[in-house]
Amino acid sequence: MDGSVEDWLPSATIETLRERARLLGEVRRFFHARDVLEVETPVLGHGGSTEVQLDSLSTEATTPGGRERLWLQTSPEFHMKRLLAAGSGPIFQLARAFRDGEIGTRHNIEFTLLEWYRPGWALESLIDETEALIRTLLPGAGPRRLSRYRELFRDTLGVDPFTTALTTLQRLAAERSGAPMEDTDRDGCLDLLMSLVIEPQLGRDGIEVVIDYPPSQAALARHGVDAEGERVAARFEVYADGLELANGYDELIDAAEQAARFAEDSRERARLGRPAVESDRRLVAALAAGMPEGSGVALGIDRLIQLALGRASVAEVMAFTTPRC
């Protein structure tokens, strides 16, 4: 056990937890008013996330099928998509999610995601709704600004994330971080530059929406083409006050493509020596049966509450962070 028994105390004050409960009530009212159904899906699943950069937790359970390994979900996405395929219509959830190793002022291994899906909606409409939800909790936030991923890199760093040579990106990432980057791939370099250089400036005077991501950075999104003819993913991210709040996709609904991306992720995990994760065959089956086109978004509600209450870390708005659990 890390820490001492003195850590029995909560990470948040009781007053903050009251505020948190009030804000969660506002979130629920927001969706009820829009006829979005609240759902609860399992924290455990036979499949987990194969995302290369996510580490999953798992447990074992005795089920009618015998002793089975079950994965703690890194987001409620797979189960919620299965509900969509089963005809649920628009749904939202305040779900517990688990990502191993993620602890810091902005992260906790166990955290709460607000995730919702809008069948039949284009990404632009969901961006508007995400902004409206955020403004419900941050009524004082400044205007919205829409930025393209590649323009942020061009303006801030003078490089193009799609076309600049990998060696140039590696050199830039090494300069900015002080760490060797020769063996880091394009997405790794872009992630580092995004985190260290660009992100702290995003949403400084309002709500900033970033769109047109490289396809490699959106495993579950549909792909399209931007104004410059570059293949981009139909993904958006929302930032406020330098904090990444939400990540939305025009959801991939092609079962074969989904299965191929799972397989590709698994190969990449193996290549990098990361532990294998069972992919979700039932999600692929649900897509094959037919999931309606539409958009979905996941929002880190702990971070939004942190901003709404003017706190310095997610720990200050959580009853007990993982080190205290």
Place this chain on the structure above:
Amino acid sequence: MASYSTNEFKAGLKVMLDGDPCNIVENEFVKPGKGQAFNRVKLRNLMTGRVWERTFKSGESIEGADVLELDMEYLFNDGEMWHFMKTDGSFEQYAADKKAVGDTEKWLKEQVVYTVTLWNDNPIAVTPPNFIDLEVAQTDPGVKGDTANGGSKPATLSTGAVVRVPLFINEGEKLKVDTRKGEYVGRA
């Protein structure tokens, strides 16, 4: 020496970086959504005292530094080196050079216990206790009603340190001093 992975990084951990022993001051986990994770780390170089900011890929390991912080009593200065003795009853002695003693020189008093930082068994830093009792070696007599200097005056202590003291303090008095701020706290 063991090596440490970024997920073991925490304030106070001693590691090697660019050939120098460092103390981790701060470790911040940075990760864009589903992107690659990094740790932004602030480290104090124990040789120079300078704070470095470095980024590591999460999961990366670096070598630990064989650094110990031990309580030692200050014995004497031989003109070149300052000699300290462990307080664990072993009577084991260590000699620290000018670089290791640094600014602490002005707080060194015989029989007082200091924290001596050893790297590979060699003293690299000496830290004074937060509060220390020292005698006033020299100070001008205070003039009543002189408030031009905020009612204080400089006093040179027996170890050479100069602190500002209230006007009523006289030579030969023992004072309690905060070594971190170099400030007078009160009469000892």
